[in-house]
Amino acid sequence: MEEDITILNMESGMLSTPLKNSYTTLPTTSNEGNSVWTDFSNDNGYVMNYDAHMFNTMGTSTAFSPEFSSEFSPEFSPPQEPSPTPIDQGNYNITNSSNNSSNVAPILNDPTGATASTAGGSQKAFVPCKVCGDKASGYHYGVTSCEGCKGFFRRSIQKQIEYRCLRDGKCLVYRLNRNRCQYCRFKKCLAVGMSRDSVRYGRVPKRSRDRMQEDVRVTSMTGESEVDTEVEKHQLALYDIILSVSQAHHSNCNYSEDKVRNLAHRPMHFPIERRFGMTNGEGLLPVGNIIEQQKIIMWETLAQYITPEVQRVVEFAKRLPNFTEFLQGDQLVLIKGGFFEVWLVRMSRMFDIQFGTMTMCDGCFLGRDQLDVIYNTDLVTAIFQFAVGFNSMHLNDGEIGLFSAVVLLSADRVGLSDPKAVEKQQEKLIEALKLQLTRNHSSDPQALSSLILKLSELRSLTARHNDVLMWYRANYRRLKLPPLFSEIYDIPRDDAAMGVGDVAVSSTHHISSNSHESPVSNHVAALNYPQYVVDGKGPMMEPTLKPDNVV
Template sequence: DGRVIASNQNKPFVPCKVCGDKASGYHYGVTSCEGCKGFFRRSIQKQIEYRCLRDGKCLVIRLNRNRCQYCRFKKCLAVGMSKDSVRYGRVPKRSRERQEETHVSSSDDQAAAAARELETQQLALYDVILNISQAHLAHCSYTHERTRSLIRKPILMMVPDIVERNAASTNACIESQRELWWQQIAVFLTPSIHDVVEFAKRIPGFLDFTQDDQLILIKLGFFEVWLVHVSRSVLPADESSRGAVTFSDGTYVSHDQFDFVFDSEFATSMFNFFASFNGFNLNDTEIGLFCALALLTNAISERTTLHDSQTVEQSQTKLVEALKLQMCRNRSGDQELFNQLIGKLPELRQLGRRHAEHLQWLRARWQTLHLLPPLFAEIFDIQTVASG
């Protein structure tokens, strides 16, 4: 009996990297216990949105790991748990020997180690990642799950056949039709304006900006964020079509129809961006981080309009680091892919500028825009019949 007891006492204790309990093996890429393995699995499968009732820095140890699910999930991410990891099973001998050398002898030591870990810069970045990931899932109508379940339907409007009309009436007809198209697209876009505003509020540091800067960032960045969002729902070109954009209600507008609303060159640039951006195969968390970065970065290029560009730049730097950490963790440290993605920001800003130029055409016709949603008019500074 004594030999059995001695054998059990000498068996190395390998702690769960999340809570410090006894690890049962490698789960989702790290040594963890059965409890944390199951918790992480449920969290990612159900895309649960947690909230911390304190300051987001709760201690996560075996005795209180169920107290704050937000901080427990953040800790899972911080130690490297990932749904993309495929290594499972018992802790290998080499790992046991290595961890035995640095064995922590008591729960108090585990708690102290966890507290120190919470103070690291990387953990702060995981807090940013978690906040933005949850904000994106809550306030984007074009997530993977939502676009997959869209029931698509064509828009019920006709582009005028200019060939069948004489020159005198054609111009007036085209102008009238373009106004109707603009207003209809504005109706489709307006729910996304609500989404982007709510998403922006949850970007860490955003509410610390002046109210004027918050409004500038949203006004300058909305269309660009929408381009990123909607890229997921774009129908690719085929033998019968040049492609189409599907809005959140399932209505789609074709490439040819966007040619009419804007112009062929701008519409083609939009669809080229959709194709190249979709080539990155980003997940929802990465798209959310990129959208947050685009919202801040592209407005900084218009720094003369911002009241406190330095504070915005500080938040931008954190977002760059968070996106880099997330992408390198999920893609085996592929720095080049991250660099290519960052290279899409200037292209996105150029599309935003060109869209703003097209808005000038609409602003000049404000007196006839009776169907323009008030929120769309406000975000793009278009005078309305009511306000005029």
């Protein structure tokens, strides 16, 4: 059944000149809501653009508004025998009749309105999606992209989806296969410059329109649209690092922005009286003893929070590019030497200088006076100062993950067997971090230099922290600590100090970093430690650890 579509005669203002619906059988370029425009023109230059959404699925007509070129003839003659042009995979063929009396061609929404012409005839401008080559619908997350890739990138960021490639991580991404490998599609999104920090609202700004004009791909009368060229291999490698590190950080950090946004804050509880009591049977204990007991119970309680973070940092490290290729002894040295610094970087947003608090992942917080007891006033003051300076840089979680990786892979850690291999990988991480900072913090050319200075500040904090640990090492017989926590900070263990039901540990007081029996080395090798659970009232006491032996 043929349906008539009437158009408005511009001279008389009357409806005239019916068009058969065979002229309006419009193909679609995408199943993701992109508009398709078709051009009906005659020799006189009269041009009308029709939106595909003006027609319903049954082919009936609806009202529409024609658009005209600057010069037109009021007498419009529709093409006599047009052939609908199939549109597929970004290839747009323009059919030209033998007498050049009519053209049926797809006109893709070009926000820039850019066109081009050659000696052979006019050409229609085409802006492709920089990710898959489909028709771009606008400027999204920093680049010109289609609706499909815009939505895919938004979902990937919001839900923190972790993708994996079933091949070699080098799948080609184009319109017809873009849903086959989400890992490579997300990597391509990052490679072409998509960033969640580049969201645009409202009309496209002039600078963005200028960039879109540069991205226009001109479709010739007899050719096919060009596929967006791949970026350099070196830059792709950097984006691969950025993607891997960002995913590793999001999967193994409890202090990302979205996870701590709605925490319910409450003071941390320390059951000092239940553990020690406040009397010795003859009266109150001396003040010095009470302070030491407070120090011990606070340290043990904090250890229950920090031990799961050791596990997460180990997981994070193992997913860094080439980390598992280091000697196992070097992996252990890097984790033990860098854990405190990485933990501080992650915890920075949890320090509140105004209220003088440090908040843990479950919302429990410690005040400055409590932190002063656990550590000392000088160290706590320096930690708060570091947090204030670090937070002032306004890094996103991906950049914090990259900086954490740079911190962890420090080639000057004492005890490394192959520091050159570590240094080589750290240089790649710094280059990837520089790329992200240049793109996301273009107004701050000193951002990378400021972060490099933070490395020295962190090293100074580590030295002060080691001084504090000396007291706990000297009083190890009075402590009840998780073995993973004791190992990461080189605190000896004493079986005699353990009560019934306490954690079984090695009979040695201290396990060197070269021992295959250490909890950290077992953790690096097997990652079979149980998950530590934090309930509504604070962390649960740690279960007995039974790590697999390293083969």
